[in-house]
Amino acid sequence: MALSPASRSSSSSSETNQRQLNHRVIFPLLLATIANIRYAHSRSILKRTLQNYMIIIKTxxxxxxxxxxxxxLLSLLPVLISTTETYPSLCILTAEVIGSIALNSMDANSELAADDEILGSFxxxxxxxxRMVKEEKKKMKKKVVMALCNAILDLSTNPCSRELISQSLAGFCADMWADKFMKNKLLIVVLDTLLMLVNTYSIDILASIPRELLSTTLASLKKLWIMLQNQQSPTQSGEEGQEYRCRKKHDLAVAIFRLSMNDVQYPSYDxxxxxxxxxxxxxxxxxxxxxSNYWEDSPFLFVGSSLNSDNKNxxxxxxxxxxxGKSMDALLSSILNCTISCPPLNSDEPDIFNFLEEMKGELGSPLVYGQDIRVxxxxxxxxxxxKEIDFFDYDKTNLKGILVDxxxxxxxxxxxGFTIALRGMEFRSKKIAAIAEGLAYLFGMPSVGVNLYLTPSGSQGLSRHYDDHCVFVCQIxxxxxxxxxxxxxxxxxxxxYEPLENLSCLNCQGKPLDLHEGDILYIPRGSPHEARTMIDDIKDKPVESSVSSLHMTFSIEVERPFEWEGFAHTAVDYWSKTQNYASHPYHGHSQLQVPDFLVNLLHLAISTIGVNEPIFRKACMVSMCSSNAESNKSIFQCIVNAIDWKCSFLEVMKTAKVIVDEGNDEALHWVRWVQYLVPRNNKRENDKRDAFCEVHEELECFIELSDEKNNVDCIETMFIELKSxxxxxxVFDDxxxxxxxLLEDYRKIRxxxxxxxxxxxCDGF
Known part of the structure; x- marks a missing residue:
């Protein structure tokens, strides 16, 4: 029978009063039953009260x-959670209540997480x-742990709460590992929860974590990481511990990486x-x-530069x-022990989280032969x-990790007689990272790479070759x-990254040069070279004698955006964005938005000129320390003149045809990084089209239209006008x-x- 409006109103009022009554009596009911919890009747009332409380929460x-x-109520929740040992079902129900409250209100969530007693009880x-418990209790303990971890994840929907909970869990996990409780699968569940929290932090949350909290959490996770790295044999921690290492080592590595990436790990050099x-x-x-005299032109030897006479280096x-002072065997052990793979970062990667996404399941892996190390x-x-000979057989198309043992x-x-060549030393040693950073800022580049070469007596590691980057060789x-x-x-x-030519049959006389401890040798990119250690004349002398060699190469890698050609692309991009024009389709072709398309043709023309024009390939010196502003302006004017005088529309058409017909995107290298500069005012922020696809569509339409001479003449006229x-x-200064x-953005992700x-x-030398 349908209720009258008055009856429905009365019923609704009654339900509201019941809700108010229920939440008002929750605290006294819980307090009374907790006081008599040893009695089964009180525990029964306590469970019903918590269940009714859940109904109120979900209303x-x-x-x-x-x-x-x-x-x-906040004062009673820790007491209920603490009933784990005697009444685990009450603990589970209380954890579910806390989780429901946390999901229903951010304010209530914050109050729960800010209560030290509640977190302490968790x-x-x-x-x-x-801890190890009797076999018959393990099933119930697992239910308790799952309920507590679910409540923690519910609380963590509030970013403020997440930071506090992560700190508590990190300290707890470190203590558990220190006490050798890692054989228990339940610990894995707790650690999984912590890693899940940290590995879902946004960039803003990571940046806002208080320094003290960050240090505490990192210290705990690093403690776990070091233990994990040092325990190699399954017998050391049992099968369950081995299973954990296999499944969760990478998650732990990602968590440490994420918490560390905005915190500089070393003191910088002036x-x-x-x-x-x-x-x-x-x-x-x-x-x-x-x-003025040697950079990117001629080699130069700095004799004893790192061991100058007044010992002030x-x-x-x-x-x-x-x-x-260390033997070569000791050096090898200290360098390779607990050293992990440092996978290459995409040179044009704008977001560190993209790298982490690509490295899922791989970060923290052992050294990869052919990528990190060669023998x-x-x-x-x-x-x-x-001929170069590798000690290890490996397939360059299928690189595999080399284990620590x-x-x-x-x-x-x-x-x-084999040379040990290890790349990425700036990622393995804080001292080396500080030097690399100093050189990067000195030469106005985003970063500097460092390789280490350990060569025995009378041996040659790499064959005669040249590098695609300038190097400073430091003889250690x-x-x-x-x-x-x-x-x-x-x-x-x-x-x-251009393919290197084979120089084994180079027919010219080389200049010999001896490098001693403390010497630094500069070799410009493109200059062929080879090196070998001296032959020891003393028989039976150990291989780790002074005739063995350890040197490092500090590589000044001039990436495409930071060549003078890159500066020209930046100039075109900046200039085009300052023009007050409205884009419109060319003769109804929506793929060709004029003048945006003409700007892309100008970029393509610059790439075409840069293939054979030496100045375009040189490192841009605008951001170098002590760079000469007038000299840079003069170079830029030469670049502009080359664009004005040597820019051929027919050559641009040929390049466009090669791109469309052969799929050769080399001339479009600028697309990868120009798109990350400030967007045009008329560019929609929600336009997610891939930049490469957009340019390809333009060029395909352009090639189709080029079959008609009228179109070619019209586009050429507009192009020449825009170029002029x-x-x-x-303006150079702009x-x-x-x-x-752009340089700062590149430096940030590096x-x-x-x-x-x-x-x-953690234990880097």
Whole structure:
């Protein structure tokens, strides 16, 4: 029978009163039953009260904070959670209540998480459950742990609560591992919860974590990480511990990486100190003299630069002290022990989280042979023909991790004349990272890569070759004989990641050069070279004698955005965004938005010129320390003149046809990074189309239209007009601001990567 309006109103009022009555009596009922919890009847009432409380919480619309958390209730929740040992079902029900409250109100959520007693009771309950218990109780303990972890995740929907909970869980997990309770699967559940929290932090939350809290959480996780790295045998921790290492090691690595990436892991060197310690400060030779006479042109030897006579070289002197005085076997152990893979970061990657997404299940893995490390030696077949030999057989298309217990094999290879080559040293040592950062800022680049080479007596590691980057070779231990050859392609410099030519049959006389401890040798990109250690004349002398060599190469990698061609692309992008034009389709073709399409053609023209124009390939010196502003303006004017005079529309058409017909995107390298500059005012923020696809569509339409001469003539006229306007109007100083912003963005993600990897190398030398 349908109720009358008055009856429905009366019924609704009654339900409301019942809700108010229920939440008002929750506290006294709980207090009374807890006081008599030893009696079964009281426990029965207690369970019904909690169940009714759950009904109130889940009522629609949600009740007020006062109804969710009646006065005095916060003081009782820790008591109920603490009943884990004697009445686990009550603990489970209480955890479910807390989780429901947390999901229904952010304010109530914050109050719960801010209560130290509640968090303490969670930790206490988890601590009890994760200790070894009788077999018959394990099933119930697992239910308790799952309920507590679910409540923790519910509380963590509030970012403020998440930080507090993560700290408590991190400390708890560290204590558990320290007490060797890792054999229990329940601990894995708790640690999973902590890692799930940390690994879902947004960039804003990570940046807002208080420093003290961050340090506490990181210290706990690193403690776990070191234990995990040091325990190699399954018998050390049982099958369950081994299972944990296999499944969750990568999650732990990601958590440490994420918490560390915005926190610089080393003290920075003053740029002037780096400059002085390498290049000196005399009136006859300094950094500016080096830039003018040798940079990207000729090799130069800085004799004893890192061991100068007054012993004041702070930068390289402290690095050398780290290695000097150790046997080669000891060096190998210290360098390779607990060293993990440092997978390459995409050069144009704008977001560190994209890298972490790609590395799912791989971050924290052992060294990858061919990527992180090589064990090689070069043998002369005949005359000047050389061949590199790898100690380990490996497939370059299917790289596999080298386990830590292969250190003995590395030592064996070293004693057989093989060189140990390890890349990414700036991610494995804080001292090296600090030097690399100083050099990067000195030369105005996003980052500097560092490789280590350990070579036994009378041996050659790499065969004769040239690099696509400039290097500073720092001789740390022993000595090495180098042979330097002139650049056969001068004045054209090789570009980063371009295929390298085989130089084994190079027919020209090289210049010999001996490198001793403390010497630093500069080799410009494109200059062929080879190096070998001296032959020991004393028989039966151990291989780790002074004739063995340890040197590092600090690589100044000039990426495409930071060549002068890259500066030209930045100039076109900046200039086009300052023009007040409205885009419109060319003769009804929606793919060709004019003048946006013409701007892309100008980018393509610059790439075409840059293939053979030497100045376009040189490193842009705008952001270099002590760079000459007038000289840079003069170079930029030469670039603009080259664009104005050498820009051929027919060549642009040919390049566009190659891109469309052959799918060769090399000429579109600028698309990968120009799109990350400030967007045009008329560009929709929600336009998610891939930039490459957009340019490809434009070029395909352009090639189709080029079949008609009228279209070609019309587009060429518009293109020449736009190019001329750019060359007349572009202002060097304005472009510098955009270029500097791009450099800072690149540096930011490289710094985040370096911070994260250094943190994972906890015991780095």
């Amino acid at each position: 629609t619309p949600p009740p007020s904070v006062e109804a969710l958390l009646p006065h005095g 930790v206490g309950a988890l601590c009890y459950c994760t 740029i002037d100190m780096v400059k002085r310690d390498i290049f000196g400060s005399s009136s006859k030779f300094d950094f500016e003299h080096f830039l 702070i930068v390289f002197g402290s690095l050398m002290k780290t290695f000097v 090689i030696k070069t043998e002369c077949i005949h005359s000047s023909l050389q 292969d250190i003995q094999k590395y030592k064996q290879a070293f004693h057989q 231990i022993g000595q090495k004989k180098w042979i330097l050859f002139p650049n056969p392609a001068a004045p054209v410099l090789p570009r980063l 306007e750019f060359c007349r109007q572009v 472009v510098c601001k955009s270029f500097q912003k 710094q985040q990567y370096t911070n994260g990897m250094l943190s994972l190398h």
